[in-house]
Amino acid sequence: xxxxLYCLGTDRARxxxxxxxxxxxxxxxxxxxxxxxxxxxxxxxxxxxxxxxxAHDAVCAAAMAAGETPLPIRFGQTFPDDTAVASGLAExxxxxxxxxxxxxxxxxxxxxxxxxxxxxxxxxxxxTMDTAxxxxxxxxxxxxxxxxxxxxxxxxxxxxxxxxxxxxxARHAIRSAATSLIVGQHPCESARGISFxxxxxxxxxxxxxxxxxxxxxxxxAIPLSVLGPFAPYSFAGDA
Amino acid sequence: MSGEVVGNAPLELSDLINxxxxxxxxxxxxxxxxxxxxDLIQLDLTVVLTAxxxxxxxxxxxRELQGYVNADVPVLSRD
Numbered sequence: 100x101x102x103x104l105y106c107l108g109t110d111r112a113r114x115x116x117x118x119x120x121x122x123x124x125x126x127x128x129x130x131x132x133x134x135x136x137x138x139x140x141x142x143x144x145x146x147x148x149x150x151x152x153x154a155h156d157a158v159c160a161a162a163m164a165a166g167e168t169p170l171p172i173r174f175g176q177t178f179p180d181d182t183a184v185a186s187g188l189a190e191x192x193x194x195x196x197x198x199x200x201x202x203x204x205x206x207x208x209x210x211x212x213x214x215x216x217x218x219x220x221x222x223x224x225x226x227t228m229d230t231a232x233x234x235x236x237x238x239x240x241x242x243x244x245x246x247x248x249x250x251x252x253x254x255x256x257x258x259x260x261x262x263x264x265x266x267x268x269a270r271h272a273i274r275s276a277a278t279s280l281i282v283g284q285h286p287c288e289s290a291r292g293i294s295f296x297x298x299x300x301x302x303x304x305x306x307x308x309x310x311x312x313x314x315x316x317x318x319x320a321i322p323l324s325v326l327g328p329f330a331p332y333s334f335a336g337d338a
Numbered sequence: 339m340s341g342e343v344v345g346n347a348p349l350e351l352s353d354l355i356n357x358x359x360x361x362x363x364x365x366x367x368x369x370x371x372x373x374x375x376x377d378l379i380q381l382d383l384t385v386v387l388t389a390x391x392x393x394x395x396x397x398x399x400x401r402e403l404q405g406y407v408n409a410d411v412p413v414l415s416r417d
Contacts, residue, residue: 104365149351152358173362187365198363211353290360291352297361324346325351332361 100140101177102129102184105158106330107136109199112166117142120158121151131185132192137162137169138184145222154246159330168206168302170199171330198335205282206302206328210273211295212321263287266294269321273298277311280304283334303312 103121114126114137124139137158139193145151155174162169178184188195241252266287274284282298305328316323 142382147359149355152355156354156358171362173360174358174366176365184365195363195365209353211349288356290356293349293352293356294355295356299386324349325348329357332357335363336361 101143101179102138102181103141103145104172104176104178104184105139105155106162106171107134107188107195107199108162108167108169109133109135109196110167111135112162114158115165117160118158118161119154121145123154126158126161129181129184132189134188134192134195136184136188138181139207141177145177147174152272156329159332161311163206163328164302165332168202168204169330170195170202170335171332173332173336201283202331202334204297204301205299205331205334206305207331207333208298208300208305208325208327209295209329209333210266210269210298210309211293211324211326212262212269230296259289262294263289265321266296269316269319269323270296272315272319272321273312276315277308280308285333297331299331299334300328304327 103124105120105126112135113128113217118126120126120139121141122145125168126137126139129136129138134288139158152174159169159171178187266289270284274281280300281298285297287294287296289295298308309325312323312325315321
């Protein structure tokens with residue numbers, strides 16, 4: 100039966116009894132090449148669903164709670180069996196070991212700006228109003244469906260860009276004010292209606308970082324949510 | 339916290355999906371792209387995701403150099 104891989108670490112932490120993962124399968128550990136990999140049996144295809152994504156993340160969170168910070172694996176990686184997992188780990192041992200060293204003792208916090216937080220949002224902005232007081236983004240009675248569609252599209256594009264700019268502003272402000280608390284940071288990204296940037300922080304510094312961010316947000320009045328801590332997905336790859 | 343959204347399920351769900359589907363280490367394996375119940379393409383996950391990571395790294399470097407994204411967006415003309 101195929102094996103699904105969630106995360107791996109170098110400590111001996113084993114999954115707690117009864118921990119289940121994708122499709123309710125029991126999670127077990129494989130020890131190979133000095134790694135402890137948390138896996139479960141699955142059917143051949145693991146297509147992404149919300150429940151499966153949640154289950155994957157829950158296993159990584161359980162691993163983080165059980166011991167050292169694990170290297171989280173991207174969703175959807177299955178192998179023919181446990182032996183194939185061990186072979187995969189052996190082939191990439193050196194790179195995996197360096198990535199584990201990079202995230203050791205740290206967690207990921209994600210700072211998120213939503214589309215809904217953007218005051219320009221879908222509504223017409225003041226600087227796009229014409230002299231007659233009609234917003235260019237607001238469909239007029241005389242507008243055809245094509246014009247109205249293009250205006251909505253333009254408004255959405257402006258809202259997305261404004262959100263990205265705000266996210267970059269927040270990132271620069273936080274980087275300047277909390278440099279000593281930040282182990283790693285990536286630029287802002289936008290996907291699925293939100294803009295965000297991930298920050299790698301030492302476990303012991305999470306509260307201090309949150310307090311620093313709260314102070315910056317209070318001064319700058321930037322609407323931002325701090326999510327986490329999570330297993331450091333954003334710092335586990337080739338970045 | 340100012341601006342903190344507590345218990346915002348849609349926000350957390352969007353972030354969860356972005357994080358788990360788009361990030362994390364790639365060991366090996368493959369993925370099948372399907373439409374409906376028809377399998378169309380079998381992809382080597384390592385090769386494809388490495389390529390994507392390379393593109394994203396280049397984009398990150400470009401944006402770091404650029405600093406802020408350009409906020410000057412064109413406004414539709416009434417003509």
